[in-house]
Structure formats: C-alpha cells, structure tokens
Amino acid sequence: MKNQFLALALASVVLVGCGSTKTVSKNDAALSTPIATSINLTKVVNDKAPVTINPGRFSQDTVIYRLPRVVQGTYSVSDFGKYIDDFKAFNYEGVEIPTKKTDVNSWTIANAENLDYITYYVNDTFDIEEQGGIGEEQPFSPSGTNIEPDNYVLNLHGFIGYFDSLKNNQYTLDVTAPESFKRTSALQNVKETLSEDGKVITTSYAAPRYFDITDNPMMYGNLDVEEFQVGDIKIVLSVYSPTKVHNAKKLRATMEKMMQAQKAFLGDINSTPRYDIYLYLAGEGDDQPKGFGALEHNTSTVVVLQEAESEEALDESMIDVVSHEFFHIVTPLSVHSADVHYFDYNEPTFSKHLWMYEGVTEYFATLFQVNQDLVDETAFYSKLIDKINMSLRMDDTMSFTKMSENVLNEPYASNYYNVYQKGALIGMCIDIIMREESNGQRGILSLMKELSMKYGQNKPFDDDTIIDEITTMTYPAVGEFLKSHVVGTTPINYDTYFEKVGLIKGEGKIETNFLLNNGDLILGGDPINRTIFFSELVADNSFWHDQGVLPNDIIKSINGEEMTIVNANEILQKTISMQPGEDIEVVLDRNGEQVVVKTKLTKSYTTGKVLQPNPDATAKQTELRKAWLKG
Numbered sequence: 001m002k003n004q005f006l007a008l009a010l011a012s013v014v015l016v017g018c019g020s021t022k023t024v025s026k027n028d029a030a031l032s033t034p035i036a037t038s039i040n041l042t043k044v045v046n047d048k049a050p051v052t053i054n055p056g057r058f059s060q061d062t063v064i065y066r067l068p069r070v071v072q073g074t075y076s077v078s079d080f081g082k083y084i085d086d087f088k089a090f091n092y093e094g095v096e097i098p099t100k101k102t103d104v105n106s107w108t109i110a111n112a113e114n115l116d117y118i119t120y121y122v123n124d125t126f127d128i129e130e131q132g133g134i135g136e137e138q139p140f141s142p143s144g145t146n147i148e149p150d151n152y153v154l155n156l157h158g159f160i161g162y163f164d165s166l167k168n169n170q171y172t173l174d175v176t177a178p179e180s181f182k183r184t185s186a187l188q189n190v191k192e193t194l195s196e197d198g199k200v201i202t203t204s205y206a207a208p209r210y211f212d213i214t215d216n217p218m219m220y221g222n223l224d225v226e227e228f229q230v231g232d233i234k235i236v237l238s239v240y241s242p243t244k245v246h247n248a249k250k251l252r253a254t255m256e257k258m259m260q261a262q263k264a265f266l267g268d269i270n271s272t273p274r275y276d277i278y279l280y281l282a283g284e285g286d287d288q289p290k291g292f293g294a295l296e297h298n299t300s301t302v303v304v305l306q307e308a309e310s311e312e313a314l315d316e317s318m319i320d321v322v323s324h325e326f327f328h329i330v331t332p333l334s335v336h337s338a339d340v341h342y343f344d345y346n347e348p349t350f351s352k353h354l355w356m357y358e359g360v361t362e363y364f365a366t367l368f369q370v371n372q373d374l375v376d377e378t379a380f381y382s383k384l385i386d387k388i389n390m391s392l393r394m395d396d397t398m399s400f401t402k403m404s405e406n407v408l409n410e411p412y413a414s415n416y417y418n419v420y421q422k423g424a425l426i427g428m429c430i431d432i433i434m435r436e437e438s439n440g441q442r443g444i445l446s447l448m449k450e451l452s453m454k455y456g457q458n459k460p461f462d463d464d465t466i467i468d469e470i471t472t473m474t475y476p477a478v479g480e481f482l483k484s485h486v487v488g489t490t491p492i493n494y495d496t497y498f499e500k501v502g503l504i505k506g507e508g509k510i511e512t513n514f515l516l517n518n519g520d521l522i523l524g525g526d527p528i529n530r531t532i533f534f535s536e537l538v539a540d541n542s543f544w545h546d547q548g549v550l551p552n553d554i555i556k557s558i559n560g561e562e563m564t565i566v567n568a569n570e571i572l573q574k575t576i577s578m579q580p581g582e583d584i585e586v587v588l589d590r591n592g593e594q595v596v597v598k599t600k601l602t603k604s605y606t607t608g609k610v611l612q613p614n615p616d617a618t619a620k621q622t623e624l625r626k627a628w629l630k631g
Contacts, residue, residue, distance in 0.1 A: 001073045001140065001358075002294045002324045002420070033057075034170040034206075037160050037213075039122075041152055041177040041220060042200055048085060048121035049147050051159055055166065058112040065118060066106045067161040068345035071143055071214060073296050075350070075407045075416055078139040080158045081105030087120040105346065122147075122159050127287035141291030141304040146280065151221035151240045152177075153280055154185075155295075155302060157214040162345070171207040176200060177220050184225060184238040185218035186276050186299055211343070215297045219278045224248040230259045234274045241307055242283040246314060251279070254315040255322065261372035262326055265364070269449050272329055276300035277322060281307035281314075292573060294321040298333045298457075301325035306574060313577040324365040332357050334452035341460035350408070351463050352401035355486050359423020360444060363431070366424060370629055377629065381503070381611035382510065384428065388494055389519035389608075391421035396491045400426070425494065426486060430478055432497045432628055437475040440627030447474060501625035502617030508610035515576050517541055517606040523555075523572075530565040531555075543604035547597045554589040 036054040043050050053065070067081040081104045089099045089107075091114040100108045109115055125144035139145075139158070146153035160173070172190075177183065179194065179201050187205040194201055207213045224239045226248035237255055239248040255277065282288040282304060294303040303325075305317050332340045337351040351357070366387075370380035394415045400422070403412040431444040450473055455461050461469070467487065471479030484490045495505065510518050522537040522544070533554045538544045555563045561571055578584065580601050588595040614621070 001075070001142070001296060002321045002362075034172045035163075035166060036172050036174075038174040038176070039154070039159055041147075041175065041181075043176075044147060045121065047127070047147055048123050049152075049159070050119065050121055053118040053161070054116070055118075055163060058115055060112055061110065063109050063112040063115070063163055064102070064106055065109065065161050065163055066346055068157045068214070069105050070345060070348045070408075071155075071157045072340065072343050074140055074143050075354075076140065076413070077137045077408065078143060079104050079137065080139070083123040083125060083145070083158065085121045085123060087118070089118050090116050092116045124148075124153075125158065126153070126282075126289045129290050140293070140295065141282075141289035142293060142295035142302040144289065144291075146289075148221070151223075151242075151280070152219065153240075153278070153302070154218035154220065156217060157345070160210075160213050162210045167210040169209065171210060171213050173205045173207065173213065174202050175205070175218070175220070176202040181220050182223040182225055182238075183218065183220045184223065184236055184276060184278070185216060186236075186274050187212070187216040187218070214345075215299075217276075217278060217297060217300060217302050219280075226252040228252060228256050230256070230275075231263045233259075233263065233272060235259060236274065236276045237279070238277065239279045239281070241281045243307065245307060246281055246311070250311060251314070251318060254318060258319050258323055258374070259326060261374055262323060262368055265368040265371055266327075266330070266445075267449075269330060269334070269445075269452060272299040272333070274299060275326065275329070277303065279303045279305065279318070281305055283307050290570060292317075294325050296325040296328040298329070301328075306577065308574055309577045310579050310582065312579045317577065320365075323368070324362055327361045327364040327368075328357075330364070330448050330452065331361060334457055335448060335455055336460055337463040337466070338460040339463060348408075350405055352405045353463065353466065354404035354407065354419045355400050355423045355426045358419035359425075360427040360448065362420045362424040363427030364445070367428075367431075367629075378612075380629070384425070385505075385510075385609055385611055386519050387421045387424055391418055391425060393519070394418045394421070396422070397489045399489050400486045422492075425492065429481060429485075429492060429494075429497045432500055432624075433477050433481060434474055435624055435627050435631065436500055437477060440624060440631055442474075443628070443631060498611065499614075500621065501628050502614045502621030503611050503625070504614040505609045506612055507607065508612070509605050510608050510610060512541065512604050512606045513576055514541075514543060514578065514601070514604055515572060518608040525565055525568070527565065532563055532565060532568050540606045541604055542606065543602055546602075547599060548595075549588065549597065550590065552590075553595065556587040556589050556594075558586050559584060 033056040035056065038052045040050050067084060069079055070077055087099060087107055089097050089109050091097050097111050097114065102108050124147040125139050126141065126146040129138055143155055145155055145158040179199055183203060185205065187207055190204040190206050192201055192203050219238045219240065221240060224247045226237045228235050237248050237252060239246065239251060241247065276299065278300065289304050292305050294301050301322060303321055305314065309317060337353065339349050339351040366383050369375045370377060398415055403415055406412045407416055427444055434442045434444060434447065447470065467479065467482050485492050512518055515522060517537050517540050520537055522535055522541055524533050524535045526533065531554050533552055534549055536551045538549055538551055557563055558571055558575055563571055578601055580603050582601050584599065584601050586597040588597065
C-alpha cells in the first residue's frame, strides 16, 4: 500500500481536535464444490448492489459467514461488514431461515443443513468516508468500493465473504451489468451471456480459492482502457475520470516508459503474465473518496487520485504510487511469510518483516529511477535525504520487527508510515553492505531474486528464521545490521553507509514544494479557532517568502475554496500537487486585514542538508558508488 502526499505531515494539523465453525467436511469432494456468488449491477437500489451466495450443501447445524475485518496490504481495520444491509438466508424451499449478527463482520446461520443461499445488499464506501467520526476506522480508499451509475470499483473483499472452513474452496462469480459497460479484471473469464434483449451481459469468472477473490479487483462502467506489453507482461490500464479531463491514452506513455524501466531493472526475476492498473480519479464533493494513494494486489493495483490534478502532476503521482505497487510482484508475491500466505481476514497476525514487504519495495521504486536514468543522481540523493528527515519525525528507536508484528496497535500503528521512509533506508543500507562485501557484484536485488527462487509464490518462509537465512545467504555484516537496526532498537548512522560510497552531507539549496520545507510542514493548526496558518518556516520557503507571506498569516481560501481545519486535508492535497506555471490565488488574514496573493506558481526552494559526492573520495569508494547506482 502506498498512501500518498501528506499522510504524516498533516496529522499534527488536522487531527487535533472470534467465532468458529464446526468442520464442514474433510473430504476432497467438499473442497471441489465451488461456492457460487453473484453481483447484479443492474439491480442497484439506493446505491446498494445485491449479492447472492450459494455455498452448496452443509452437513452441520451451524455455520458462520464473514466479511473481512482486515484485508491484505492495508495494515488497518476496515470492517467491511459495516457496509452490509438486509442480510437474509433461505432454505431449499425458498423460505427465509433465522440468522444472527454476532459481530460487525459475522453472521451465524442455524439449521445450516437446510441452507440454500444467502442474499444481502452492499453499500459502497467511497461516498460515506466523511460520515465516520474522528477515530472511527474506515477502509483506505483504494481498498474501498464504489457504486455509481457509470462506475463500479469492485474490490471484491467488500462484496464477497467467506465461511471459515471453506476459504480454500473454489469460487465462481457472476457479475451482471449493462452491455454498454466496459469491464476489466484479471480473474479467469469463463463465459459471457447476453440477455435476450441484448441490453445486459453476465460475465462468469472462476477463482481457485477465496484469496483469489480478494486479490483480483475489478472495474466496471464508463472506462477508458489501454493495453500494452512490458516484456512478457501484458499491462491493462483502466481509467475512470468523471469529466473525462484525463484519459488512459495520455497516461499510457508515462506508465509504459516507467514500467519498461522497472522490468529492465528487475531483469529475469519471476513475474506475472498480466498486470492491471485501475485508476479512479476523484471529483469534487463530499461523496468522493479522500484517501489518495494505491493498494497493491499480487498482479494489480487500485489507485485513487484527484481528477483536479494537472496532467504533469498526475503523471508524477502515478509514477510515485504505481512504481511502488508494481515492485510488489517481488515481495510479497514471490517472497512472503506464512502470515501473508495463510492470511486470516478476521483475526490476522502480521509478519515481522514490513522492512522487506514495504521498505525494500519502496527502495526499489526509488533506486530504479536513477538506475535506469529516469532521474539524475542529485534527485536520487535528495529523495534519500527526504526519507531520512521524515523518518526522524517518528520513533527512531522502535524495533522495526516489533512494530511490524503489532502494526494494528499503538504506539506501533502511528509509526506505520515509517515503512516507506526508514524501511526504504534499511533496504539502501543492506544494498550498500552487499555491494561492499561482494566487490560490487551483489546487492539487495540479487538477494531478493535468490529468495524468490528458494521460496516463490506458493512457499512461505518462516518469520522467525528468515533473518538467519538471509545472513547465511549473504554476509555476517548483513546479519549484524538486521539484528542491530531492524530487530534491535539502535538508530542507523546513515553517514557510515554514505561514506562507503564516497558521499558526504553539506548545506545547499534544495528544491521543495509549496507546503513542505525539506519534509517539514510550513503550516500550523489552531484547534480553538479552527484555522490553518503559516508557521515560522514560511520564511525559508522561497515561493511564499517572495510573495510577502509572513508567519501567522491565516489561510482563508485557496483558489476560491474556503479553508478550515475540517477540509484542510482535501484542499492541501490539491495544492501540493499543483505545478509551476499554474495560477494560484490565496486569501490571507493578517491581524484582521485581508491580504491577497494572486500569481503563477514557480519552483520553490529552501536550504538544508544535501548529499553530494566527496571530492576526496577514493577510487574504491567511487567504484562502489557506481556499482550501487548502476549495477
């Protein structure tokens, strides 16, 4: 999962203020009986889609049906049972039989020997995100669902549930929708049936087990779709833009260039024959999703961004989030623990190794750009410094493995964002250690390839022994680093690793954006007056300084939208994605007087630590740096 933009930085501004079932059957015949499911998009009522579940014949008195409490990749509680209405069960005579909702995600059904099928309605999550109170957990938008007349985001974990003992059964899924809809899914398409009047198509899909239902999202509706090849991988890009301001054809060029570079970087590592990118662009209004970023699946990603972004900003955002998600085909697709392989959607246990799943993935998404000449070395070094600065705003002495294993609970949950910061830097340090120990011949990518060959998609590793295995496969120095800085609580001295590759820190001019100075938010929040204001740091941001903006200036509106502490996230997300050359108008309150800043955006700079080559670097250090960046 990649949560974009200001997830951490804005927190300080805007956030003030197990049941079990009896065994159904132990014979192979039970496992071979597909659970037949259906979603009818032509019968939506009050923004709710009807679902039918036919599990086949049960042999015991009582069964429990569940919707996921937690889904893979989110590391947070979603409670998809909250969005289910009018849950009913029927016997083989078509008579409704009693059910009991035992918790937010579970329904107990008595007289299960007579259970024929279940029906219920699913409410989507996109248009009710704002209705939750502070502290109420909601699905991260890219893991959520959308039901609109012209668009359906079908993250199937929000529609289809499971019986505990039948998660390994095959599933069939029929999705009925208007013939005019475009439909994209990587699930196996078994057949399509056209209604007699030619207006409706029912598409039948097959899934080997419940995991494959949850791992293969779909998008239906008035979509724009482009397909292209990246090596031996078919890429399917599906875009929904409410006002058609963006389209798949324009995005294709950016995605194709980036993913060709990613595939070149990965080389011969095991991959997937198809990869889907589903992009939902949120429009204006309270009924639109607010959690921008992406959620990975093994062979796809769901992305939610803002339609208001310019083409340039959208390209940049897509590179940021999709590059990260695509690298998940390495881990956890090919390299993962038993916690991932045998995921429990109701009472999940979490692997200790988010430094690998998210951290190494984020490192690859950063490294491949300089490796494949998409950015220069200066830009790459700047990203590393940004990650160091952001990581130091969190608990730098927290054990990463302990945080990973307890990620749903505090104080670990609030440090989750560090997997993209310190987690990536952990990957960097291991990479440099391996380059040094192997005279430049091996790095963390080669390690992940070796782990992929040893384990692969269908064989999980042991969570408690993987560090010892990695040490045996690599060098003692790697094991010492992991035990000290990942399992242990010792902060990393990054200068030690930069020195190995001939880099030093110095003061310099740093390109930044309109809300952050080198990772530090230049805004503050007043919980009493419910306002947002510029902090003392605004003086060190060249754009605002040049416009005469002063500390404590209160932001009344940006481009005509009134700013309050309630809608700050939404407005600032738009602002941070704006590009030089765009018009901006900001109305300020300075000690009771109105001040208007109306101009075109220009690049903004601040001063701070920069990473640069050491002019006194040895030939060995220089060669190691070359192997690290280009090897």
